[in-house]
Amino acid sequence: MTKRPVVSPDEIDAIDLASPHLHAERELDEVWRHLRAEKPVYWHTPRENRPGFWVISRHEDANAVYKDKAHFTTENGNALATLLTGGDSASGTMLAVTDGVRHHQIRNVLSKGFSARTLDHIAHSLQQTVDRLLLEALDKGDCDAAADVSASVPLGAICDLLEVPEADRRFLLSQTAHAWSSDYADAPPEDNWVAKNEILLYFSKLAKERRGSEGDDMVSLLANCRIDGIPLNQVELMANCYGLMIGGDETGRHAITGAVLALIENPDQWRALKNGDVDLKTATEEVLRWTVPSLHGGRTATGDVVVNGQEIKAGDVVSVWISSANRDETVFDRPDEFDLSRTPNKHFTFAHGAHHCLGHHLGRMEVYAVLDGLRRLVGDLEQIGEEKWIYSSILHGMSSLPVRFTA
Numbered sequence: 001m002t003k004r005p006v007v008s009p010d011e012i013d014a015i016d017l018a019s020p021h022l023h024a025e026r027e028l029d030e031v032w033r034h035l036r037a038e039k040p041v042y043w044h045t046p047r048e049n050r051p052g053f054w055v056i057s058r059h060e061d062a063n064a065v066y067k068d069k070a071h072f073t074t075e076n077g078n079a080l081a082t083l084l085t086g087g088d089s090a091s092g093t094m095l096a097v098t099d100g101v102r103h104h105q106i107r108n109v110l111s112k113g114f115s116a117r118t119l120d121h122i123a124h125s126l127q128q129t130v131d132r133l134l135l136e137a138l139d140k141g142d143c144d145a146a147a148d149v150s151a152s153v154p155l156g157a158i159c160d161l162l163e164v165p166e167a168d169r170r171f172l173l174s175q176t177a178h179a180w181s182s183d184y185a186d187a188p189p190e191d192n193w194v195a196k197n198e199i200l201l202y203f204s205k206l207a208k209e210r211r212g213s214e215g216d217d218m219v220s221l222l223a224n225c226r227i228d229g230i231p232l233n234q235v236e237l238m239a240n241c242y243g244l245m246i247g248g249d250e251t252g253r254h255a256i257t258g259a260v261l262a263l264i265e266n267p268d269q270w271r272a273l274k275n276g277d278v279d280l281k282t283a284t285e286e287v288l289r290w291t292v293p294s295l296h297g298g299r300t301a302t303g304d305v306v307v308n309g310q311e312i313k314a315g316d317v318v319s320v321w322i323s324s325a326n327r328d329e330t331v332f333d334r335p336d337e338f339d340l341s342r343t344p345n346k347h348f349t350f351a352h353g354a355h356h357c358l359g360h361h362l363g364r365m366e367v368y369a370v371l372d373g374l375r376r377l378v379g380d381l382e383q384i385g386e387e388k389w390i391y392s393s394i395l396h397g398m399s400s401l402p403v404r405f406t407a
């Protein structure tokens with residue numbers, strides 16, 4: 001409904017890609033098109049006391065950086081918000097910002113939490129949750145797709161995975177929504193810190209309760225695992241529960257709200273979905289390519305390295321823009337069209353390489369469940385008010401999308 005003003009390629013040297021305002025208030029498609037064509041490895045000069053960084057916009061170069069464990073690390077942070085402001089306090093403890101042997105060991109422990117039995121259980125409860133939320137939305141008629149539908153879907157799945165008691169789930173939602181983004185332009189950064197600490201504290205208590213338990217939920221697995229005979233320390237334990245919660249909640253929400261908006265803006269695709277003309281798994285991949293809930297991946301070069309002919313020095317910060325790679329015209333036919341039957345669809349929405357999203361199965365299941373629910377239960381979709389975009393340089397999505405669902 002509302003088109004955000006487009007940033008022209010002439011403005012590239014003036015905009016700040018690390019600014020949450022930019023992503024909430026402006027459209028960058030033309031900038032990305034220009035950078036992919038003309039300056040695929042672009043030096044973003046320092047802004048407002050923050051150091052400069054490299055901007056990778058092509059799919060092929062994104063692939064090269066993601067796969068190059070020898071020259072790039074996430075240990076100083078994996079998002080510009082931390083990389084440009086002194087690093088990530090969870091470095092070396094939380095999976096996403098740990099590398100080498102420890103990364104491999106913790107990833108092995110966490111992978112066990114995604115057993116076929118657990119995923120089956122979650123798929124079943126996802127379908128029930130989605131159906132309930134959509135039926136309630138249909139009852140109401142006018143609702144907010146972000147608050148009334150998307151908010152509870154990933155949260156329910158991730159809380160099932162961690163076996164978070166029902167009574168605590170609303171509290172966690174209120175915190176995860178503010179840890180890495182804000183609904184407001186002028187929110188103080190302290191809001192992020194308070195939310196992060198609340199989540200860490202919550203999981204510290206829960207993990208303590210589950211030490212020694214026989215449970216196969218993710219918190220019990222982390223609390224009771226042994227790596228070379230030694231349990232995870234308290235910081236690793238808290239940081240990885242936090243990482244699952246943060247990694248899994250807000251991203252999924254934005255993919256779902258983004259799917260609703262894309263279907264409203266592309267009525268032919270909505271009809272194709274309704275008529276059963278598209279395969280739901282294929283459609284899920286297109287929603288993920290299109291919505292890009294995580295805009296970029298941040299890395300630090302550990303040694304001098306050349307990317308697409310450009311020398312990058314040890315210590316330089318490099319940002320890989322998924323939002324651009326997913327629209328690369330050399331990889332995707334008609335990249336600016338939302339096409340639910342697109343195959344192949346090698347998007348980087350879940351990144352790639354050693355840090356490829358651990359929860360990608362779950363993320364996919366959530367989007368699938370929502371598309372399936374919309375297809376079965378909703379007759380028509382209409383946007384009835386302006387959407388609101390969140391303020392973040394790493395997460396991308398809406399805090400509000402007023403819609404009318406009709407049966």
Ligand code: HEM
Nearest residue numbers: 078095096247248251252297350351355357358359362363
């Ligand atoms: C990593 C996106 C769902 C847990 C990542 C990364 C991306 C991503 C882009 C790589 C970060 C980097 O390169 O530095 C998404 C999206 C999701 C989603 C778009 C939903 C649509 C989930 C879920 C979970 C999860 C449901 C948990 C159950 C993680 C973890 C990592 C990760 C733990 C770190 C993996 C590692 O460093 O080895 N995710 N994610 N994500 N994600 Fe997800």
